[in-house]
Amino acid sequence: xxxxxxxxxxxxxxxxxxxxxxxxxxxxxxxxxxxxxxxxxxxxxxxxxxxxxxxxxxxxxxxxxxxxxxxxxxxxxxxxxxxxxxxxxxxxxxxxxxxxxxxxxxxxxxxxxxxxxxxxxxxxxxxxxxxxxxxxxxxxxxxxxxxxxxxxxxxxxxxxxxxxxxxxxxxxxxxxxxxxxxxxxxxxxxxxxxxxxxxxxxxxxxxxxxxxxxxxxxxxxxxxxxxxxxxxxxxxxxxxxxxxxxxxxxxxxxxxxxxxxxxxxxxxxxxxxxxxxxxxxxxxxxxxxxxxxxxxxxxxxxxxxxxxxxxxxxxxxxxxxxxxxxxxxxxxxxxxxxxxxxxxxxxxxxxxxxxxxxxxxxxxxxxxxxx
Numbered sequence: 001x002x003x004x005x006x007x008x009x010x011x012x013x014x015x016x017x018x019x020x021x022x023x024x025x026x027x028x029x030x031x032x033x034x035x036x037x038x039x040x041x042x043x044x045x046x047x048x049x050x051x052x053x054x055x056x057x058x059x060x061x062x063x064x065x066x067x068x069x070x071x072x073x074x075x076x077x078x079x080x081x082x083x084x085x086x087x088x089x090x091x092x093x094x095x096x097x098x099x100x101x102x103x104x105x106x107x108x109x110x111x112x113x114x115x116x117x118x119x120x121x122x123x124x125x126x127x128x129x130x131x132x133x134x135x136x137x138x139x140x141x142x143x144x145x146x147x148x149x150x151x152x153x154x155x156x157x158x159x160x161x162x163x164x165x166x167x168x169x170x171x172x173x174x175x176x177x178x179x180x181x182x183x184x185x186x187x188x189x190x191x192x193x194x195x196x197x198x199x200x201x202x203x204x205x206x207x208x209x210x211x212x213x214x215x216x217x218x219x220x221x222x223x224x225x226x227x228x229x230x231x232x233x234x235x236x237x238x239x240x241x242x243x244x245x246x247x248x249x250x251x252x253x254x255x256x257x258x259x260x261x262x263x264x265x266x267x268x269x270x271x272x273x274x275x276x277x278x279x280x281x282x283x284x285x286x287x288x289x290x291x292x293x294x295x296x297x298x299x300x301x302x303x304x305x306x307x308x309x310x311x312x313x314x315x316x317x318x319x320x321x322x323x324x325x326x327x328x329x330x331x332x333x334x335x336x337x338x339x340x341x342x343x344x345x346x347x348x349x350x351x352x353x354x355x356x357x358x359x360x361x362x363x364x365x366x367x368x369x370x371x
Contacts, residue, residue, distance in 0.1 A: 007038055012046040017059055026055035086139040086180060088130045093273035096131075097266040098124070099257035103224070104132040106255075107181055110220040112203040114252060116187075117226045119259035122310025125226040128259075129183055138220070139180035143171045145187050147241065151196040155206065167211050172200060179218030188227035188242040194249065197223075201252035225253065261297065261311055264290050274315050278322035285327055289314050291353040296346060307342045328357065 007015075015036065020028045029047075033040045050057045099117065106113050107129075117125045126142070133140040143154065151157075156170035175182035187194070200206050201223060205216040231245035262270065271286040293309045300308045313334060320330035331350065335343050351357065 007036070007042070007046065009046040012043050013050075013059060016043075016047065016057075022059040024057055029057070086141060086178070087137055088134040088140050090134045091127075091131060093270065093277050094127065094131045095262070095266050095269045095273065096128075097262040098128070098259045100128045100132065102257060103129060104136065107132050107138055107222065107224075108136055110179075110222075112217065112222055113254060114201050114223045115225070116231075116250070116253040116256040117224065117259055118228070118230050118256060120261070120308065120310065121228055122312030123259055123261045124311060125259050126183065126185055129181070129224050129226070133181055139175075139178055140183055141171045141175045141178075141180050142183040142185055144185050145190045145194070147189055147191050147243070149190055150193040154194075155196060155208065158210070167208075172197065173206070173208070173215055176200070176205065176215050176217045176221055179220035182221070182223045184223065184225040186227060187225040188229045188231050188233075188245060190245065191243065192246060195246060198249065198252065201249070230256070261293075264294055267293065267311055267314070270311060271314055271318055274318050275322075278319055280318060280322045282321075285321070286318070288350075288353050289317060292350045295349050295352065299345075299349065305342060305345050307338050307346075309346065 016024055016029070016032055019032055029043055030040055033043055044051075047057055047059075050059050052058045103115065103117070106115055117129070119125055130140060130142075132138075143149075152170065154170050154172045156168050156173050158165050159168045160166075169177070172182060174180070200217075203217060205214060207214045227242070229242050231250045233242055233244045261267070268286055268290045271289060272283060275282065275286055293311075293314055296305065296309045299305050317330050317334045320334055321327055324330055324333075331347075335346050338346065
């Protein structure tokens with residue numbers, strides 16, 4: 001009777017390495033088993049994780065490593081698309097004005113009709129699109145465009161996920177698949193890399209050449225772009241960084257809306273709504289801010305000042321008032337972003353709508369409080 005020797009995994013690995021090096025075949029393992037009076041199946045079980053192919057082992061490469069290498073050469077996996085609801089929330093402070101109704105009709109129609117909205121900063125272009133989608137229950141995917149935005153940012157590309165190369169759909173593909181509204185915000189900051197959207201702006205979908213897949217737009221898909229300029233650059237230098245967009249690209253937007261600041265009546269409603277949302281009850285202050293902004297804008301258009309007060313800036317002032325509890329401080333901290341000359345002009349213009357208030361006195365009082 002013969003007795004089979006017991007051998008641990010480490011003993012088997014060390015013995016095979018000593019006899020045959022790191023790589024060996026089934027014939028080598030059989031010879032090793034004969035020399036050590038141990039069964040072939042016993043040894044092969046001990047070294048199973050080092051098997052690289054039928055009848056071949058490599059002590060420097062495990063089976064898991066081989067599988068990972070093989071996966072890297074196969075067609076890449078596709079990361080699942082976003083599954084959560086992308087319908088924006090309704091905002092109770094919103095007041096419709098300008099081109100809102102027209103934009104809402106385009107979105108509601110579910111007809112592919114790329115839309116370009118242009119207007120000065122802070123006049124509610126993006127907010128209007130968001131609230132139109134919120135009211136209609138339509139999904140919205142927003143992309144903030146910069147000069148660095150490229151095809152990978154928009155269409156998608158390969159990502160490294162848990163050590164594996166995975167294809168990740170970009171926001172454009174997500175919107176195409178979901179039939180969502182794609183909002184390209186500040187599109188006039190884009191470089192010519194934005195031209196990768198040409199075929200999509202024609203409603204033809206896009207072929208993903210990197211993974212060999214064609215994506216057709218689902219029903220309801222549309223593109224809306226916002227910009228401070230009309231894609232022709234900023235002649236007065238107000239919007240540094242904006243670029244001249246390709247004419248063929250712009251031509252693919254059949255309709256352009258020029259959005260101005262809301263009327264004084266609409267703007268007052270906005271401020272009253274915002275004030276109520278932050279616990280402020282001062283309709284007189286809201287009215288004075290609207291009158292102040294109106295004077296500044298008229299002065300701006302007449303060339304009297306080089307900057308303008310946006311609706312967004314007025315909202316900032318209301319929120320600052322709710323935080324600090326002082327009107328003068330709320331205005332001052334929110335206009336500090338302007339140069340000294342503009343800031344002084346703005347404060348002098350506010351004195352005209354509020355005879356009981358002088359900024360110089362307010363500044364002296366603030367200084368005394370600090371002391």
